Amino acid sequence: MTSYSISSNLESHIHRLATQQPDDPLCAYLYDLGSLSTRIQEMVATLPPNVSLFYAAKANPMPEILTTLAPFVAGFEAASGGELMHLAQQNTHKPLIFGGPGKLNSELKTALEHNVDAIHVESITELKRLEALANALDLVAPVYLRMNIDIGDITLSKLAMGGKPTPFGLDEEDLNDALTLIKRTDRIRLNGFHFHLMSHQLETERHIALIQGYFNKVKQWQAVYQLDAMGINLGGGMGINYLEPGKDFDWPTFCQQLQHLIVHEGMESIPLRFECGRFISAPCGYYAMEVIDIKKNLGEYFAICRGGTHHFRTPAAQGHDHPFIVVPHQKATDSTHAEHAINNSLVNERISIVGQLCTPKDILARQQLVQELKIGDYVVFTLAGAYAWNISHQAFLMHPEPSFYFFNHPSP
Ligand SMILES: Cc1ncc(COP(=O)(O)O)c(C=O)c1O
Structure with missing residues (x-):
């Protein structure tokens, strides 16, 4: 049971999403509900007989996450009146x-x-x-x-x-x-x-x-x-x-x-x-940001991407460089935003991944080695299914919300 297997069809879902919103660079959370379902079933199956597993909703209270978990968990933990009402409204009967x-x-x-x-x-x-x-x-x-x-x-x-x-x-x-x-x-x-x-x-x-x-x-x-x-x-x-x-x-x-x-x-x-909470839902989530610009400043490279810590505060909250993969732009179908710079790629360089906020704290990973990165590619942060969107300062600067996309729905 590993927390770090990237969903095999993630790339195709990213390109599908990008095709649906061709005018603007992509910025989206994607959740693999099938892998969440498999994970919780494996976790529960391994427990000693007198131990039950509740899900702490504070990690990620999205209805799709809760209903995917509901058949397998013993119940849910709420840490506020708001969470309690939200959980009650999901009718999980748990x-x-x-x-x-x-x-x-x-x-x-x-x-x-x-x-x-x-x-x-x-x-x-x-x-x-x-x-x-x-x-x-x-x-x-x-x-x-x-x-x-x-x-x-x-x-x-x-x-x-x-x-x-x-x-x-x-x-x-x-x-x-x-x-x-x-x-x-x-x-x-x-x-x-x-x-x-x-x-x-x-x-x-x-x-x-x-x-x-x-x-x-x-x-x-x-x-x-x-x-x-x-x-x-x-x-x-x-x-x-x-x-x-x-x-x-x-x-x-x-x-x-x-x-x-x-x-x-x-x-x-x-x-x-x-x-x-975290151990259950973190692995199923991804936060994808399209690269808007690549710059060199005082000797260091920066990829400025659509979105930022106002959507995905996890790296700032933990003070770490968040792991990510690069999904290349598909010129034929993805946004036209990248067309001026698509050939301008960075190869085997260290680069910091930042968002659109006017604060130097809006940094998601520092000086990470990338094999290749170009404007229009997608920087996809993994392990983004817990303490991510719901712990972020979403109102700062009034940027729009990311898209939310659920895939690999488990069969009922
Ligand atoms: C009382 C309590 N229970 C459970 C949790 C869930 O912890 P974790 O997501 O690390 O499993 C938390 C998290 O802060 C908590 O405060």
Whole structure:
């Protein structure tokens, strides 16, 4: 299972799109739904029997992505009232879970009214507000307590969401108060604990060590507070290797290691769940930009392309050079925009790929070696299916949106 196989018919879809809009240079997101469907099925099939997989919609909440995943995932995680409503409107008939910091009363109310599978409570204050709302609605709130714990010397990835001071989750010091509150009310049902301490994890052993830490903590709390066995949400955070595409988090090996850990720790009867985002949807997406101009400035080449970080903020957000391929212009069918410069190609040179924004930060890849690049070619960024369009500052400069194109639809 690799995250880095380029869809075999990607080029033909790019040319088809370019033919449909011949007047202007192409700028488009393309999503291979067939590969997304295959990937999620492979991921789910490899999981240990007591582990289920939710999709964190924040990674990419497009309806086409959600409906492709729906038949195979256990449910969806929403991190805001907006995501929750959006997920509910997709009618996926799958359980929804609701997390995220700073939840509003109105959002908690929506979650209760939509009968969510779990609300991930982030603080004592939130727990008290939830109890009052459940009381007013005459409902019982199903809760997982989101915990931030000290994980000692387990090395964190570059985007630590916990294991150090963060705004996320309850401190262990608050657990006693939280459990006391839960024990004295019949409006809150504690179904489990939730952890999400790191993102961009590339090493399976480190992730297993982290999960071992979660298991140890939950067992300790069960003993100290005499809690019944309950579920554990192990978060997401499995990484995509943008710098060395293909050298990814090894999901099959991870699942084997997890199965060993579960047996070793006697956790076979505990309902465990993941809520992964990036690792599921990143590989299915592409962001294609047509080269508008090629310039040399103070000794360095720049390809100025249609679009930019206002559509695709991932490289700027991560501070990396995003991987891309070059799809050559097809003179017979593609836009006429390139006709003045089509013979002006750059061969075996280093070049920076930039967009149309008037800021030097609008740079998607720096000084990358290209075998050949000319005006009218398409620079196609791979691994663009997660935290891409939806995390971008789309309104800046009022450029139009890219096109959105879905291909290889899985058969129903
Ligand atoms: C609480 C929580 N769960 C799940 C995720 C999904 O993480 P990823 O996309 O890295 O799998 C995030 C991402 O920030 C998160 O904050």
